[in-house]
Amino acid sequence: xxxxxxxxxCDPGHDDAIAILLAANSPDLELLGLTxxxxxxxxxxxxxxxCHVLQWLGREQIPVYTGCGRPMVRDRVTAGxxxxxxxxxxxxxPPLRKAPEGEHxxxxxxxxxxxxxxxxxxxxxxxxxxxxxxxxxxxxxxxKIQRIVLMGGSYTNGNVTPAAEFNILADPEAAxxxxxxxxxxxxxxxDVTRKVLCYPEIVERMAKAGNCASRLFVDLMKHFCKAQxxxxxxxxxxxxxxxxxxxxxxPGLVSTxxxxxxxxxxxxxxxxRTNCDAFxxxxxxxxxxxxxxxxxxxxxxxxxxxxRRYGETEARA
Ligand code: RIB
Ligand code: CA
Numbered sequence: 210x211x212x213x214x215x216x217x218x219c220d221p222g223h224d225d226a227i228a229i230l231l232a233a234n235s236p237d238l239e240l241l242g243l244t245x246x247x248x249x250x251x252x253x254x255x256x257x258x259x260c261h262v263l264q265w266l267g268r269e270q271i272p273v274y275t276g277c278g279r280p281m282v283r284d285r286v287t288a289g290x291x292x293x294x295x296x297x298x299x300x301x302x303p304p305l306r307k308a309p310e311g312e313h314x315x316x317x318x319x320x321x322x323x324x325x326x327x328x329x330x331x332x333x334x335x336x337x338x339x340x341x342x343x344x345x346x347x348x349x350x351x352x353k354i355q356r357i358v359l360m361g362g363s364y365t366n367g368n369v370t371p372a373a374e375f376n377i378l379a380d381p382e383a384a385x386x387x388x389x390x391x392x393x394x395x396x397x398x399x400d401v402t403r404k405v406l407c408y409p410e411i412v413e414r415m416a417k418a419g420n421c422a423s424r425l426f427v428d429l430m431k432h433f434c435k436a437q438x439x440x441x442x443x444x445x446x447x448x449x450x451x452x453x454x455x456x457x458x459x460p461g462l463v464s465t466x467x468x469x470x471x472x473x474x475x476x477x478x479x480x481x482r483t484n485c486d487a488f489x490x491x492x493x494x495x496x497x498x499x500x501x502x503x504x505x506x507x508x509x510x511x512x513x514x515x516x517r518r519y520g521e522t523e524a525r526a
Pocket of ligand 2: 222
């Protein structure tokens with residue numbers, strides 16, 4: 210069976226890095242490229258981090274395209290409290306050989322989608338600025354996007370404000386452009402990602418794979434989980450972004466409910482909230498399949514399988 214073509218738009222970011230790890234070496238996915246956005250850290254940091262991760266994993270042939278360094282309208286926000294000054298604090302990487310391509314991420318998205326057969330899934334796990342800008346610059350790409358699968362939002366509460374989740378709050382206007390694109394959307398929100406907490410016993414389990422991927426997982430999770438405990442008090446950090454890839458690998462992993470989702474663009478306390486009409490109060494058509502539950506045990510099996518797929522390769526020099 211043909212591998213599913215995907216483009217991952219991300220802001221690595223510890224959990225983005227695990228999503229990249231999962232997507233970059235799967236027999237079921239063809240990762241065409243990474244498009245990078247500012248979010249967890251500045252674009253310079255997120256771009257460099259993406260190159261480090263691919264080089265470490267021996268997947269340097271996957272191209273990286275850096276994109277928008279700030280949101281479409283609002284001021285830029287970052288998440289150094291969780292991801293550190295580099296955006297990927299913890300692992301020590303060897304000198305970087307890999308560099309981003311010269312083409313801007315928005316240009317790459319437009320060019321690649323327009324040239325496609327309409328068979329590319331765009332996965333976003335950061336602010337949706339690159340995809341939002343691409344849709345505004347070239348609306349014809351909308352019909353060429355097979356599906357948007359995003360980590361973002363929540364139909365309950367947020368993680369930066371009581372109302373809003375980071376990826377959406379970091380660029381609500383871009384999220385609005387994407388959610389009104391008319392394309393099929395799967396929204397993986399905090400409601401399910403907070404059910405996959407990376408407890409110490411999970412880290413110990415993954416370390417047993419004994420390869421470059423498991424080394425990276427352990428080094429990333431040591432920092433990520435410590436930061437999550439300091440900020441949220443949890444014993445394990447929610448592994449948000451890899452859920453997007455895991456549900457492509459196993460569509461039965463998450464259960465979803467079609468809902469009308471509107472991004473709050475008012476500049477009040479709910480700015481950046483994904484208002485998910487779970488009970489159809491508004492009588493408006495559903496605009497997204499919103500994840501409402503996840504098989505956490507299956508998720509960790511997918512993570513372990515993904516790590517072990519890197520074989521016995523040692524950490525990259
Ligand atoms: O709210 C969690 C999301 O924000 C994740 O994608 C994390 O990497 C940050 O980008
Ligand atoms: Ca992210």
